Amino acid sequence: MTIQSPHSKDLSQTNHWLLEGMKRYRRDLGAHIFIYAVAIFIILASLSLTIFLITKGVQLFTHDGVSLFTMIFGSVWDLHDGKYGALPLIAGSFAVTVLAALFATPLSIGTALFMGEIANKRGRKWMQPVIEMLVGIPSVVYGFIGLTVIVPFIREHIGGIGFGLLASLIVVGVMIAPTIISITVDGLLGVDQSLREGSYALGATRWQMISRVVIPAASPAILSAILLGMARAFGEALAVQMVIGNTAVFPKSLVYPAATLTTTITSSLGETVEGSTANHSLWALGLILLAMSYVFILVIRWIGRKRNA
Template sequence: MNEEKLTRVSKKARLESRGKIITFICIAVMVIAAVSILYFVISKGLSTFFINKVSFWDFISGKDWNPTKTDAAGNALVGALPMIIGSFAVTLLAACISAPLAIGAAIFMVEISPRFGKKVLQPVIELLVGIPSVVYGFIGLSVIVPFIREHIAGSGFGIAAATVVLTVMILPTVTSLSVDAIKAVPRHYREASLALGATRWQTIWRVVLRSSRAGILTAVVFGMARAFGEALAVQMVIGNSAVIPTSLFEPASTLTSILTMGMGNTVMGTLDNNILWSLAMVLLAMSLFFIIIIRFIGRRRKAK
């Protein structure tokens, strides 16, 4: 009997040790992959400044983008400011438009009509999440761009068209995360508010939204991170003109649009290729910045 128990214990111990080893291997692969990507992008991006001797300040603040040419002083025209401004413009505008819509939809799905929201709105949101970005871009190219050109101003390509496309793309993501944040509010918060004589809207506004504020902010920042890194859909509707836009209806460009257009047309090791890796490094830095914000908001929510 004792021998059987010892055999079972030894088998469980071996299974547990195998599980730990497999888990460790999986985590190690993920860490190695993340570190390798960071090292590769950063090393390639810094080559522009250490090997090609391009000034970092000229790269960040320059307004002219034409890596194949130089100015009168012999400096390469690699100013990334137009793309940085374009990326932030479409991201912030898309977040400002999608956030109220997403929060309103989440409130309706959780607090006002949960049955209708679960049966109708939830499948619609899941469907929007699963649509490929190229489909969004093609719809924007076929519908939004002609509409802006015919009824508003300009050629139709520009920040306005890209903002509309990105708003629709990140709306389901922000909505889903906002729904989870509102559902996480304890039920007794609502019951206590209603017991004190508050109306349903007062309870939603002063209790539910305030309690889920950190989660909703995380949802918005997560949506902004996705919008900032979107490439194909934006490239199809923004116009891809590397100039600082003076209007929402003029062609512009983003970091991702320039990357997708130029990476396949350059030779590894040349300035044209290294400067694109520098754009990728800026994009990676902004993505890490968004991740840090999300983790900071999450820690504050746990502390409360």
């Protein structure tokens, strides 16, 4: 019979601990390498796309001799006639974005207040899948509904040919509403419960508590939600293209056809030849979209820093 000494038992246990520690170290090292590799890939992909779009977009000004001032402030856009004034397109993009935000924000904040402050857990449980379903609907479906329902309704009951800013703001407003709702609900739920209790202790009603305590406390999150919704509206192409009318002019009214940067790119891309001035002008429009996207991101980050300050 072999008798194992206490020293050999301690040594065996120490070796076991060392082996387990090495295994955990390898797993942690592999996880760290994977996470950093993914982060580096995303950064490089973003930089590559930005550099590529800048390289393509500036060719209109460096190679074809079109003035940046002429493009930004020119009022006539006609690829066939060699006129690249993008001001009507920029105005159309901002009009759709702002009007869609004005349409969606009251509906979204009201829904978020119901989910975050009024509804019980069961009501919130029923509302959440509805919001997620709206997020998951493809933009082409929104555009098709707008084309077959909203456009004829506007034409028959309001006026015009149906295509225009009004149809676009309704379609895009419904599209961005789930984004605003989701982020606003998270902001409302993030408000410290002691603020609500303190408000009730001072004799405030539920509406006074919501309007004077919760909403001001969650206002940075609400503003971020609205800006994220506007960023999505500014970059939306397919749904807007189906209902706006695609006419590169300043709209005379809400029921008058218009065009945006994105709809012009998608509708004209197949009509241009790679390397031509017309093709370069579309890349320049994409560069303008990229610049505006960065502006939205910077504003959102600035609001986030103020929220955490």
